[in-house]
Amino acid sequence: MSGALAAAIAVGLAALGAGVGNGLIVSRTVEGIARQPELRGQLQTTMFIGVGLVEAMPIIAVVIALMVM
Amino acid sequence: MSYYENMVSRQRKWMFYLLAIYVLGAGFTPYQQIFLGLLLGGCVSFYNLWLLQRKIDAFAASTEKNESAGGLGSISRLAAAALAVLIALRFDAYFNVISVLVGLMTSYLVIVIDFFMSRFQKG
Secondary structure: OHHHHHHHHHHHHHHHHHHHHHHHHHHHHHHHHHHOHHHHHHHHHHHHHHHHHHHHHHHHHHHHHHHHO | OOHHHHHHHHHHHHHHHHHHHHHHHHHHOOOHHHHHHHHHHHHHHHHHHHHHHHHHHHHHHHHHOOOOOOOOOHHHHHHHHHHHHHHHHHOOOOOOHHHHHHHHOHHHHHHHHHHHHHHHHHO
């Protein structure tokens, strides 16, 4: 029971952090595309790399939480 | 082809190469359990990469057209990773769990290496 609780807390905190990080990245990208639509490709690429790197952490958290549960 | 589409096709190409190496390793080396784990993680990682590329493209297109955008599909990617680990834990005679974790990180390695390589090529 306590193992499941610990796993849930770990996954929840990781998802919370990733959500905040993704939100910051996406908001700045949307702002950039709205200002300069011709730079969409480059901004999209930067957003992709940022979101990808941010999402690596919750995925590791999910995997480790499932392994130790 | 736009800058983003170029990057997407490059990354998919590298993922296919890596998956081919994992398949060869699983078929022709004695470390079958490790390579099968890498293959399972790599397949899920490739799905995650494809989903992320598709969602970000749709998101940027909807922003440009001033339409309401959907989500980025983070829950789907987390669920796919969890499913891969559950499969590895259930069939632990065939899949090494640590290899699955390493395989799941394949696409992120590809993203980072591709980013630096394209940076250095541009100069």
